[in-house]
Amino acid sequence: MDPCNIHEIKDVLGRHGFHFSKAKGQNFLIQSWVPERIAREAGVEADCGVLEVGPGVGPLTDQLTRRAGKVLAVEVDTRLRPVLAETLGRRDNLEILFGDILKQDIPALVRDRFPNLRPKACANLPYYITSDILAALLEARCFESVTVMVQKEVAERICAAPGAADYGAFSVFCQYHAQPEILFDVPPSCFLPQPKVTSSVLHLKVRSEPPAEVTDEAFFFRVVRASFAQRRKTLVNGLGALGIPKAQLIAAVAACGLPENVRGETLSIPQFAALAARLAR
Structure with missing residues (x-):
């Protein structure tokens, strides 16, 4: 089935008694051009292993598995287990791990699942926990790049330059670890349910060395x-x-x-x- 088809998604969610959780910040993509463009602009290719955080009903997962050598999708909501079984089915290059990404040993996951692949991370991050997850992915120091969809104002804050009104400690943190770039915006109409704000897809090319020497x-x-x-x-x-x-x-x-x-x-x-x-x- 098409994990971006709103009618099919509503049907499968309804059959499994799934209700959206505001506490988990769940907004599922329903426009296929968005995950397709994310996977393409993230540079995902056959020699890549991709860690996806929060697959939801699997629209981005679907596109990633079409391109990557292997995809490990980590989902915290176990209610989505039967939903993902329907939307994605069995795929040789896909593993779904149910658990909290913040409680995982990310470097160990990457070493174990992607021993001979170029590691990348992709995610449609819940707004309420964006900073924590992004920080964990960057601090893991095991990815070539991290491509995430976040609230637009968060993306702008991450990319802000010194002296800008939205330049802050998290800007410094992200720019210390990576070179961030806003790729494109995603309107609320691309989600179910619709959020109240515009989202942005942010690509962070992880630095091999920090932009300045820091001993501590x-x-x-x-x-x-x-x-x-x-x-x-x-x-x-x-x-x-x-x-x-x-x-x-x-x-x-x-x-x-x-x-x-x-x-x-x-x-x-x-x-x-x-x-x-x-x-x-």
Whole structure:
């Protein structure tokens, strides 16, 4: 059956007594051009192994299995087990794992399922847990790329440049790990049920090396988070949350060639890296 045919999808969901869960942020794709374009622009080919998070009723899974050497789809909602059995059937290059992706050892999954394939990740992410899942995929450091559909404003925030109103700690995190690019927008009419906002498909090409040398990543990201925690404050005042004496903060900011009244949202990743290195001395 066609996992994007709205009439067939409503029928199979109804027969299995499935009701959409607001708590799980479920919005299923019903326009075939969207998953087809996602799979194509993600660069999925026969030598790729794809981890898909949240297959839903399987529209993206269908397209991925047509292109990839193997697809591992991880679905948290066990109510979809009989639905996926109908929409996708048995496919030699597909494995469906029912569980929470945030409780999985992602690098181990990739090593085990895709030993001789180029690993990629694709997902239509629930809005309420987008950041957590995307962070887990990037921190796994085992994918060539991560291609996800997210709320448009989230995609714009991830891609924001220093000084932009929506540039924040998550922008720095994502850009530290990858090179993000918005591929295209997806209107609410492409989903069942329709969300209230526009979505964007975001492609993140994972970096082989960070854009700046960082010796202590945990401390680096502490500095980044503190810098954005109170956006109206100067960088020096925001960094006070680290428990470092103010005189030391002022000296470190000056040593990096930054004015004392600089705000954290104007710093680039290399500037954050230089500042963190100074503060760690």
